[in-house]
Amino acid sequence: MDVAISLAEEGGFENVRQRDVAAHAGVALGTLYKSFRSKEDILSAALDRETENLERRMESRPARGENAIERLDSFFNIVTRGLVRKPKYARAVLRAMASGEPEVASHVAAYHGRMTGLIIAAMRGVGRLSYTDATSSPPTEAEQTVAALLQQIWFASLVGWSAGLHGQQEVVEQTLTAAKLLTHALSCDKLDRAMEKLEKKRA
Amino acid sequence: MDVAISLAEEGGFENVRQRDVAAHAGVALGTLYKSFRSKEDILSAALDRETENLERRMESRPARGENAIERLDSFFNIVTRGLVRKPKYARAVLRAMASGEPEVASHVAAYHGRMTGLIIAAMRGVGRLSYTDATSSPPTEAEQTVAALLQQIWFASLVGWSAGLHGQQEVVEQTLTAAKLLTHALSCDKLDRAMEKLEKKRA
DNA sequence: GTGGGGAGTGAAACGTGTTTCATTTTCCAC
């Protein structure tokens, strides 16, 4: 995965040649294919693993801010900058995650779970969600909904950035616009009714 | 594009073999590469063209419903079903759109523009946005923001569906959850302040 | 120590995306 990441940073998705990955990693091609089922598999696994590092980082230095919006601002700035700093790698990873190959499904799911947790943690202003800690409560339905939506907007906006539709700034802006609207909606009275209906439909 | 679509319907992205596309289209491989710069180019162009058809369809039979939410419900059900009905084609097209290849950028942009227009039209309950018609007004900032966000959530949710994370129903559900929250936020008083801040920052 | 099995190896092979290029066909202005 390290080799794949550095090759992707150099020249993007096409530059991650399986023969090169194997050679630089000091293994044979067949061995590489024993560990990873495809190129997309490597890159999506790499993203998942890097998100683990992000979890640790956010735990030691949580997003700071007076309120949820400010903390989300901080969080999405951090993660977006982290990706956009290595544009070719970011594009390669987005491509792998959106490839729809069945072997990446587990990585996509794992990544999604991690990011949702991180977003909720940022909204709450804690380092991470500790389910064992008596002082913290499990994510509410509303938190999960908002976190999932924000993540989707962030992801889609990154795909737009990757396609050249807009720049890094717009990625954060769009995500924050959504964050403001969604948290605002959550603070309104009428929301309860909407959510009730929603849950009724799901049941 | 027709050939590519039907090959993708049969066997997905990998089944769209350039040699086959050229052969079935009755042209030489070189000729195909004169019209399209890559496989992703064909598929993203095909999606753009199909969205043109969708525009016509929505114009003749606009999304119906009492209010914006109901019409968005109808609209996203239609478009999601339209895609999920051909799962392999849908996955192939998503993959092409998220590939980040520069040659697809224009198709991504065009598609994005069309979909935004369609979403706004659905919110308003009209067949299409006619800028020349004296009875209709240009999209407001708020409409464009909400439409873009809904589209992003829909797209990201489709990618999740493509990866096998969830089913067709969740795609529509997630989009509609967002639609409810966002339009709810727009109907609240405090919204104005948030939007003011937003525009200030953009200026 | 040894036998066996699992992991790793390396090289070849295959399919397919993409490029190249010399040749042929088409088509239009004259």
Add this chain to the structure above:
DNA sequence: GTGGAAAATGAAACACGTTTCACTCCCCAC
């Protein structure tokens, strides 16, 4: 009709993802 340019052709070549397979190496239970 004809000359010539533009487009199309077709075949070969190249690159790279992926698979296959016979062989080697390592390790460990016996």
